[in-house]
Amino acid sequence: MSDSDLSENEKHFKNVYEGVPEKIDGDGHDDDGKSAEDVSDTDSDSANEKYKAIPDLTADQIRGLRFCSSLDALKFYSSYAKSYGFVVRKDEVRRDERKNVVMRQYVCNKAGLRESKYFTMVRKRSHKPLTRTKCQAKLRIRLDYRTSEWKVVSFVEKHNHEVTPSKYMHVIPAYRTLSESDKAQVDSLHSSGVRTCHIVGFMTAQKGGYSRLGFLKEDLYNYINRQKHYKLRGGDARAAISYLRGKADNDGMFYSKYTTTEDNKLKNVFWADGCSRVDYQCFGDVLAFDATYGKTKYNNPLVIFSGSNRHSQTIIFGWALLVDETMETYKWLLETFLEAMSNKHPKSVITDGDGAMRKAIKQVFPGASHRLCAWHLYKNAKDNVKNKLFLTGFSKAMYYDFTIDEFEEHWKNLVSEHDLVGN
Incomplete structure (x- = not known):
């Protein structure tokens, strides 16, 4: 279809919304040799006229629009939606035999209804507020094979809900962005x-x-x-590395090691001072390996290696900040810990029961017995058992200083008292 076959109205909006320049070569220049990124005052004025024209378009004028691509149509409808107080959502799409998209439909974000299965689902939390109202507002476009243009084939203007006033549009997440x-x-x-x-x-x-x-x-x-997340060239990461180097200058036995990603961002870091390394040689038969102390503001898990001395006092063997909690990361951490501690293996390792952590321990500490932390066992019981009397007895079993015979007797009485024999 040539331009002579189009109506004057179609010609006007075709020229306005197809974009200028119409053709960009491989170097990013239009037919006149001007860079597509260079915008003159005239181009800026045209862009402003284009933006201001969107709210003034009638439904019939929109139905006569044509676009160079489906993305252009989406940009137009999104600008239209922002002017009228709603948000656009991608909806139906159809493809031809070659899997090429030939039809796209964009709808109001309140189109459709929540599926009924979600109302009968058993949930611990209450349902989110209903936001779908089965709104019919939409813009449907179809590819015209003769002109390779996308033409509007259906446009529904009216909404069945109140639209957002213009003074509140800046708080809608879809329109919040830093240029x-x-x-x-x-x-x-x-x-x-x-x-x-x-x-x-x-x-x-x-x-x-x-x-x-x-x-x-x-x-x-x-x-x-x-x-400032993880970057080594500045910010907190660089300060942390500088701090570790300073500690090493003042402590001849200080040990630290860190890894970086391919783009030079901090990944994992481990450190232990001289006192911690000496304490491990004396009291390192039992190693507590805990990653539940919380996470930093960068969402890094904090891992602390700890133990107990002869006075039942908690002592720290080392610290680590990790990028994630995978088996590969834990394996690197345990191997680094062994390197720092002169390759002395613990006889028993106490953890919170994390699956990835458990696999890493079996590979790096094959001869160590693995036990679960009493605190985590009690926390798990407290979250799942609501009988306060049982929890009191269970806490006593976890934390009291029993002999083996005393523990067996206490546990037998606790199970019998609450009719849990055989469970």
């Missing part, structure tokens, strides 16, 4: 020592209010945290 210019400004201010809360206030005043900011305070905090 590249925002990120550059945030990076510059943060590297200069400006606190995050002050950056938010400055950018809010700069843009004329929270509604024009484009993101929330939480989004900015999350972005800054992601930027």
